[in-house]
Structure formats: structure tokens, C-alpha cells
Amino acid sequence: MADSADVSCPLPSEQDNAEQAKGNSALDSSTFIPPVPLASPSIIIEFCDRVRSACCQRLHRATWVSTELFLTFPPPALKAISIIPLNSEETGGRFRVWLNLEGSPPQLMWDRKIEGGFPELKGLKQRIRDHVQPGKSLGHSDKKSE
Numbered sequence: 307m308a309d310s311a312d313v314s315c316p317l318p319s320e321q322d323n324a325e326q327a328k329g330n331s332a333l334d335s336s337t338f339i340p341p342v343p344l345a346s347p348s349i350i351i352e353f354c355d356r357v358r359s360a361c362c363q364r365l366h367r368a369t370w371v372s373t374e375l376f377l378t379f380p381p382p383a384l385k386a387i388s389i390i391p392l393n394s395e396e397t398g399g400r401f402r403v404w405l406n407l408e409g410s411p412p413q414l415m416w417d418r419k420i421e422g423g424f425p426e427l428k429g430l431k432q433r434i435r436d437h438v439q440p441g442k443s444l445g446h447s448d449k450k451s452e
Contacts, residue, residue: 335414338402346408347438348386349375349415354400355391364401365391367424371403374427375434378447383438403430405437413437 340350351372353364372387392400401418403425415433416425428447435442 333420335417335420338414338417340404340412340414345385346406347384348388348406349384349434350388350390350404350406350412352390352392352397352400352402352404354393354397356393356398365389367401371425371427371430375431378431378444379434379438383442405434407437 351368353368355363355365368389372389376387401424403416404412405415406412416430418424431444431447435444
């Protein structure tokens with residue numbers, strides 16, 4: 307049996323990027339189908355939770371991100387955060403964060419495969435803040451002005 311420490315989650319390679327340029331829509335965010343939206347504004351976190359895959363099982367990360375977002379944007383700024391575990395072959399390695407605002411389709415705030423890794427909370431909070439509470443100071447999570 308292989309040591310799970312030797313297994314890594316696949317990220318886009320140069321070949322993947324070349325295939326995308328040729329019309330492969332695997333990493334084209336405009337082809338992603340968002341989950342059914344909830345109350346607005348709300349967050350939806352989709353994550354791979356395949357038990358037999360060492361690179362998945364991201365429940366702890368998803369709950370940590372949701373907790374941090376609720377602490378930063380308590381109701382009514384965010385009315386709901388949904389965590390959706392996925393375990394099919396096609397959703398392997400997935401970690402996406404969607405923002406649902408009333409009157410518009412859900413907006414992709416983060417995709418692990420497109421961004422090349424999991425979100426730094428500072429950047430994710432800034433992206434969400436810019437849509438939900440543009441004037442809100444995030445304190446130490448705000449970029450320093452130059």
C-alpha cells in the first residue's frame with residue numbers, strides 16, 4: 307500500500323493549459339455549473355471528499371474557511387454558508403468558493419485548480435468583501451497601501 311504522504315493532488319500542468327488553449331474546457335471557469343443558490347448574500351463551498359483519495363477529504367479546510375468567513379462577515383452581511391462534499395471521479399481535487407448575490411448568478415471566488423492551490427484567507431476575504439461590503443476594513447487582512 308502506498309504511503310499517503312507520497313500522493314499529491316493534481317494541479318494544472320503545462321499540458322492541461324495547452325489542452326485548454328485547444329478548446330478543452332476543464333479549467334475554463336465560464337463552463338462551470340454553480341450549485342443551486344441559497345439566500346442572498348451567501349457562500350457555497352464545494353470540496354472533494356473522496357475517502358479513498360489521499361488528496362481529498364477536505365472537510366476540515368471547508369469548515370475552517372466557512373468559520374473564518376462568518377467571523378469576518380456575520381449576518382446580515384452573509385446570510386448563509388453551505389458546505390457541499392463531492393465524491394465523484396470528475397470532482398476529484400475540487401475546492402471552489404462561490405458567492406451568491408441577489409439578482410445575479412453565483413460568482414466563482416476561488417477554484418483550487420485554476421488558482422494553483424487553496425485560498426489564503428486574506429485574499430479570499432478581500433475578494434468577498436469587495437462584493438458584499440466594499441467599504442469594510444478587514445484590519446490586518448487588508449493590503450497595505452503603497
